Amino acid sequence: MKQLKHISVFALLALALYGCKPEKKDSYNQEAMLTNIATNVIVPAHQQFSTAAQALKQKSDAFSNAPSTQSLDELKAAFVTAYAAYMAVETYDFNPSLGVRNLNVFATDTAQINSNIATGSYNLEAALNIRAKGFPAIDYLLYSQDAGTTLNAFLVNNAANRKQYLTDVVNDISTVASTAATAWADYKSQFAAATGTDVGSSVGMLVNDVAFSAERCRRERVGNALGYVGFISSGSLYPYSLEASYSTQSKALLIANLQQLKALYEGGAGEGFDDYLASINAEYDGQPLSTAISTQFDVAIAKANAVPVDFAAALNSNKPAMEELFLELKKLTVMLKVDMSSQLGVVINYSDNDGD
Amino acid sequence: MLQIQKNTTWLGKLSAQTSIAPLVVFRIAFGIMMFAATLRFVSKGWVDTLFVQPSYFFTFYGFEWIKPLSANGMYTVFGIMMLCSILIATGLLYRVAAIVFFLLFTYVELIDKTNYLNHYYFISIMAGILCLLPANKAFSLDVKLGLAKTVTTVPTWAIFALQLQMAMVYFFAGISKINPDWLLNAMPLRIWLPAKADVPIIGAWLTEQWVAYAFCWIGMLFDVFVAFFLFNKRTVWYAYAVVVVFHVLTAILFPGIGMFPFIMIVCATIFLPAVFHERLIGISATASASSATTKASWLSQATLTLLVLHFSIQAVLPFRYMLYPGKLFYTEQGYRFSWRVMLMEKVGYTIFNVRDAATGKSVEVNNRQFLSLQQEKQMSTQPDMILQFAQHLKEVCGKEMQNPEVYAEAYVTINGRSSRLLIDPKVNLAAEQDGFANKKWILAQADK
Structure with missing residues (x-):
């Protein structure tokens, strides 16, 4: 009986505490912050990167179809823009943008790149090629020699393989970019709700x-x-x-x-x-x-x-x-x-x- | 004369016979719990991440000879621990099982400082004490199979030893909370509680500052005083109820502390009245317990001496930090093995540079080349581990370099204060030595 009395006192206390539970109050509104960051920072950054990556793809295709000093210059300009745009999304390691960071693993593995081009058979998804793709690979393909020599490499010898490799690396970038941009647009509300x-x-x-x-x-x-x-x-x-x-x-x-x-x-x-x-x-x-x-x-x-x-x-x-x-x-x-x-x-x- | 008489009554009280039931229930509960804890540890994959994957281990000073076994070896160790916990619970080959469990558990804890937890230390001690106690002399397979004689009573000190160890844990945890950060700034709970605003029912309160203060003060008072109420026959049931509520609350708020709350809830049953335990296992000893004191054998004398020695060390160990200058939270000299739990939100970031004295060439090391995430995190806030890692880098580089120098830039924040340098970045740690002497290169010594 005595024990029962004490239990009821505990229960009453618990009820009383529950009753005077404070309203959701002055704590910082994380959801508002997350919504703002997603809407005004992360999603636009991904959209910009996606746009820049599509432009890169366009210029890369144009260059492959007709390699010239001018198309090479245009491709380089698109590369610089896309690389800078990438810098705005590299930070985010969330579900929708998983794999984005794989586009910038440096130093690039030049031997692997050359071997991939020579054989013409490779899988860019393979761990082996993590240093043979993305922006560092293009950096090597387009800039490691002077413009004349670079252009020449895309015209003679193994030119077809080299063009194909460039195309594949660029396609990989643009696919990752557009996938991440689409996914982030959908992910926004889930992101803001995960307080x-x-x-x-x-x-x-x-x-x-x-x-x-x-x-x-x-x-x-x-x-x-x-x-x-x-x-x-x-x-x-x-x-x-x-x-x-x-x-x-x-x-x-x-x-x-x-x-x-x-x-x-x-x-x-x-x-x-x-x-x-x-x-x-x-x-x-x-x-x-x-x-x-x-x-x-x-x-x-x-x-x-x-x-x-x-x-x-x-x-x-x-x-x-x-x-x-x-x-x-x-x-x-x-x-x-x-x-x-x-x-x-x-x-x-x-x-x-x-x-x- | 009076002195001696007092002593005999005190000793007499401790050697008076009491029911074995609390000890037996404790043995069973401890065995079951250790089985669950070991199984959980293995199934979380921690044997692999903590003992197999790392290439370097932060040994304890004086225990550098402790090395992990191969993957198969480590899993075997955990397998044997599970087997021993079943043997302890069922009381089969109890002494052997308890000793093997104690040795293996302690071995595992000594492999890497990274994994040091007060509650692992607590389990080691409890297992060690159990090795000395006749917990298999009732309601056990040993008795059933005739491997041990049934007794219904044990000397009071057998139960008291377990109670005293529990009491010391609470009490020292309590007095370590009597510090300005905890009581005056409600730190680190003021940082930790608001992060739990999503917890149902109580969550809404946790962002309130007064709640953090209330938790701090109640936590301190609970730890300091709960053992006294557990020892008192009239208050033990209320105290135990508070123990349950307190630990369940911590389990909900801080799931990261793992099994600890449940271990304490289970172990605290040792304080409950003997009749309760007797009813649980269906034996009756209270009648024969009375005041009959049996003549102590040499074995139990030795056991008693060992226990007295143990508790004497336990009583002073938490105060050894006073021998060192500087702020304990920064230096952590004498921090471990003192029941200091949840006192610090300490975050660190340490950059190591190795310099070839011959060429003057220097590079910043990638810590992750040598350490796991958990090792790097623990190392970054603890000066002795920073020194150990520096010594390891010296060893690695010493193969090629004549005179490698190692420098560490460690930035640390404690309980919301601005980050600051933890150790002197100009000191060549390759030339320093670990030990119990004060580490002069730890900054934050002058301003106590």
């Missing part, structure tokens, strides 16, 4: 993607160029190579990527992560973290612009400018990967394990 910050939530995935991109800018785009970054093989140090090394687009690509990242972070003109961070009063060295990150984006972009020429050339003439850029990118990466993720309670690089 929270857990694994699988849109905020959780975006923060991971932003951290990935910032790290890639620091490490691979600039660190590789400076020879700062490398790998260890049988105890020796080897540097990695530069992005877009043949077309000398590395500086332009970095800036394109940073601008897109900033747009994502700020949600363009609407609600973004800066507003989210402001709503939880996150601080960084006594100032709001939200503005500290925006400022750091601007500093990094300014430092990138301050490098007068492409990174490949800047290494010899303007190394200090490159080093400054590297330091600012490091600061930015730390802020995004450490401070922002921690303040939002997002786990970076989640792996399935117990904690305590």
Whole structure:
């Protein structure tokens, strides 16, 4: 009897607590932020990339049908535009855009490309060819030699195979681009509805993607160029190579990527992560973290612009400018990967394990 | 004289006979739970990801000789652990099973610091204590098959040892929560709770700041005091109800802590009255328990000495951090093995540079070339692991280079503070040594 009385007291308390449950209140409206980011940043970026990829395909077909100095120049121009447009979507590793990042695995494997062209038999989907396709492969095919020699290669000897390879690589890019653009348009509402910050939530995935991109800018785009970054093989140090090394687009690509990242972070003109961070009063060295990150984006972009020429050339003439850029990118990466993720309670690089 | 008399009554109380039932129920529950936990571990594929795939392991200082076995070997270890947990539950070949389980479980935990969890440490200790207790002397296959004599009573200390260990876990977890971050800033719950706004019914409250504060204070009070109420016969049932509610709540809010809440709910039954346990397994011993003290054999004397030694170490271990300068949350010198749970939202990011002293050439390492995601994440926030990895890089590069230098730039944020450098990036970690001495290259030492 006594126990029963106590149980009923517990039950009453529980009911009372449930009764005075607060309304969905002043917590930050993630759904609104996600809707804005999808509508005004991610979907337009995918549409632009898709359009640029179709243009690339058109110019590539035109070039293959009639290789000439002029059609080569037009193709190169379309390549530069498409590569920059790609930089605006590389960040997103969501279901609809899976595989997009495979379009930019560098350094490209020139031996594999040459062997593919020579044999004429290959499967671009195969893991073996991950470094033999995408933008780095075209970078090699169109820019590794002077224009005359390049043009000649598409006219004599194995020209048919070479044209076919170029066509296949370009088709792969345009297919991935249009598939992702269509899929994202449909995915938008699902994306906005996946609130929270857990694994699988849109905020959780975006923060991971932003951290990935910032790290890639620091490490691979600039660190590789400076020879700062490398790998260890049988105890020796080897540097990695530069992005877009043949077309000398590395500086332009970095800036394109940073601008897109900033747009994502700020949600363009609407609600973004800066507003989210402001709503939880996150601080960084006594100032709001939200503005500290925006400022750091601007500093990094300014430092990138301050490098007068492409990174490949800047290494010899303007190394200090490159080093400054590297330091600012490091600061930015730390802020995004450490401070922002921690303040939002997002786990970076989640792996399935117990904690305590 | 008075002193001695007091001691004898205290000792007398502990060696007085009491019902074996709580110990037997504990044995069965522990065995079943360990079977489930081991099965879960294997089925999640963690044997593979944690012990087979990595090429490098962060061993504990002094236990560098502990190495993982091959894939088949590791699965066999887990298989034997499952078998032993069944033997423990059924009480067949109990002593052997308990000892083998304890040794294997502890071996697995010692392979890699990355996987350190307080509740794994807790299981190791409980299994270790069970090795010393006659938990198979009733309601067991050993008794049924005549491998052990039935008894209905055991010395009180046999039960008390398990209770005391539980109590220490709660109490030390509680006093570790008495720190400014937890009580005054509601950190890290202020970051973690709002992330759970989607949880049904209670979710809507979790974005409220006062709720984070309430959780922090209630959590602290619960941990510090619950054991006292569990020890008290008049309050034990209420205290146990609170234990259940508390741990179920943590299980809902923090699914990432895995089996821990359930382990505590099950283990806390050791505090429940003996009659309850007797009814469960259908034996009656309360009558014969009375005050009859049996003469302690040399074996039980030795056991008792071992337990006293164990608990003495347990009582001081959580305070060893005081021997080190600097902020504990940053340095983590003396952080493990102290029941500090859920105290930190700590995120780190560490960049390693290897420099060839002969040529001056230096490159930034890709940590993932050597470490799993989980290893890299754990390493990035813990200075001793950063040093270990630096030493590993030195070893790898030492094959070709005469004098490899290793530098680490580690950025860390704790409980919402701005990220800062954790260790001195100018110190060549290849030339430093691990040990219990203070690591002078950890920054955040001066400003205590």
